[in-house]
Amino acid sequence: MSVARPAGQQTVRRHNLGLVLEQIATGRGRSRAQLAHATGLTRTTVSALVDELVATRLVSELAPDRGSRGRPGSPLVLNPNGPAGLGIEINVDYISACVVDLTGAVRSRRTTITDNRLGTPRAGLRRALRLAEQVRADVDLPVAGVTLALPGLVDDDGVLRRAPNLPRWEGIDAAPALSEALRLPVGVDNEANLAALAELWFGDALPDFMLVSGEVGVGAGVVLGGRLFRGTRGLAGELGHVVVDPSGPRCGCGANGCLEQIAGQEALVRKAELAGAISTSTADPNGAVAQLVALASAGDARVLQVLSEAGTALGVALAAAVNVLDFPVIVLGGLYAQLGRWALESLSTELDQRVISHGWEPLDIRISTLGADAAVRGAAGSVVQGVLALPL
Amino acid sequence: MSVARPAGQQTVRRHNLGLVLEQIATGRGRSRAQLAHATGLTRTTVSALVDELVATRLVSELAPDRGSRGRPGSPLVLNPNGPAGLGIEINVDYISACVVDLTGAVRSRRTTITDNRLGTPRAGLRRALRLAEQVRADVDLPVAGVTLALPGLVDDDGVLRRAPNLPRWEGIDAAPALSEALRLPVGVDNEANLAALAELWFGDALPDFMLVSGEVGVGAGVVLGGRLFRGTRGLAGELGHVVVDPSGPRCGCGANGCLEQIAGQEALVRKAELAGAISTSTADPNGAVAQLVALASAGDARVLQVLSEAGTALGVALAAAVNVLDFPVIVLGGLYAQLGRWALESLSTELDQRVISHGWEPLDIRISTLGADAAVRGAAGSVVQGVLALPL
């Protein structure tokens, strides 16, 4: 149980401050009077709260909005020059960083291609730090904090506990070094979780969904009620190791028939090779994925077969997730944002068959509209959301 | 998004009232001063809040507690004669009802053996109603409300949407009739959910676990952070239809290889028959389960083999659930409370292999200490908890 916390007037103030700020953030350019109506507070109170938000530079007031009857209200918007968030993503074969302002706009973004499997984590972190300093210098904004996205399981303390595709990084606690160098608070989170948040904040803005992020591994981020679902210890969403076929191939995690071994990037490429559709795997993996996209677009039957089988496997794993968690929307991201359209049919066939609520509760499958930078944007966005959630 | 709700002084009052009440409920017999210390409120405030709770008959004050230095405090306890909860459970082959008082004590409990597959839902409800009226008459307590436990998927509106083992009941909205007859508010929920809550309130009081309730079907109730996890539409926890073996036997839900078909009650009995361990299934199913328990206790190799296989299947499904939801404890209930001890070894072997966080986050498997009446007690308890949560 969480420790008992008494409520006082400050609690009320904080709550209402958050309420008003949320309304300003969602509906753009509303006046004090409109905010009062939307929140149920009085105009007097809203005015006082807004004054406070303006004083802390979170909100700015635009010129009055002529055209309607009566005295025009002054539109209130999130201050685009207020505290911003810095996001860093260290992935298997690239590093990116970006700055997102309070309104959610990306103000700067840089990427470096580099194979992080090769160098030491120390070297990788130095590179990431340089990139972060560059994007920070690109903009003239106060940066409130940093979030780092990593491709693996991150525990509550920010330590990367498991990263099958970046094994040298396991056990790394990256936050302290970054925090000291940048002189900012640093958070760390799983790449799929942050991509899911990006989907929530910058994508379709649905409150309940699972984002399936296919990369070399298969991860998932779950958003329920507009909040990231982390589970008891922050390890929720490990879809990649749900069993699809107990007699399937052995996985790095020690078990057999994990989804990742059947529908992960390497499995797809390998199967396409075996089917003779693409050439040997000595080519870089991104090239192989591009080849798959091209061939599928051209209607190559062998590739389509591979993708259809991947859809079936995804369906088995996702059906288990839907039955256990109960969410109404699946968003395909990462690798599957590119390849998912050819797996959709077998995926939804499988889901229809295996999801127990099928028939009276619709299950929607979408393809992510965000590009490959979902995770960095989510990382930077999570800093901004943190500022908005605690408007001290 | 939930609709914007402004906070005012009333909000604070409600919160603190709940805080004090929770402290009174958990630590028995604490004085106002002790409550003030525990909650962080002042003694003045606690006194005012307690006065209100006493006035609404939720709390009563005992005689002062001599023996220590200084003026003795008056212990405050939940009023055993305050508003009580009435629970009803309609299951496949029995109906029970019970009354639980504010302190959580069962004040009356009755069960009728009856096969609800045979009669109409109308007749079943009448029977349940009679039983409810009897337990209500047994006690001299004001009853605040009723919760009905049903063996199937119940949606947010209280309608039983799917009940594979009580097919005639599908689509039934039982609350209105009961509510009118008893002149009380009536809630409806899934039997496994309520059993999980019973485990939380009357069992080991862990804040995070999944209760696996094996009956004819296999259900699960998930408690996270001391609260029932329901998912977006209240359908979370359908463990019985997680796929264990895609090439396994066909299930009533339309898919193949669902857990229920491999480790549910009927599957276990059938397998034991095939192995020649028990006699023909024309005997009543409860008898068959009792036979299994007896044979397993006696060390019958065939039955032990069946149970070991069930443990493996459970392990596959539970590993998926743990990977996706991330909870640290599994409680085996229902059928598995009786038979689980012989499935534990294969179950935990399978979990160790398939749970991705295995190795640094322990996973605890327990056997429920509550009997078969977990669901009714949870149902009655949920009424009581509702009263305690909203002490208006």
Place this chain on the structure above:
DNA sequence: GGCACTTAGTCAAGCCGCTAGACTAAATAC
């Protein structure tokens, strides 16, 4: 152009719930 009307935002009084600190009550310790 002027007046009525409408809507936005502010000001002053009051209420409610909490806190602080003094005060009363009721026990033990010596």
Place this chain on the structure above:
DNA sequence: GTATTTAGTCTAGCGGCTTGACTAAGTGCC
């Protein structure tokens, strides 16, 4: 019996919200 200790209450004061009146700044119509 007095000192000490702890429980519970009483009174004043403060912060935050509400109410209703007031000022500000537009449009609409003559």
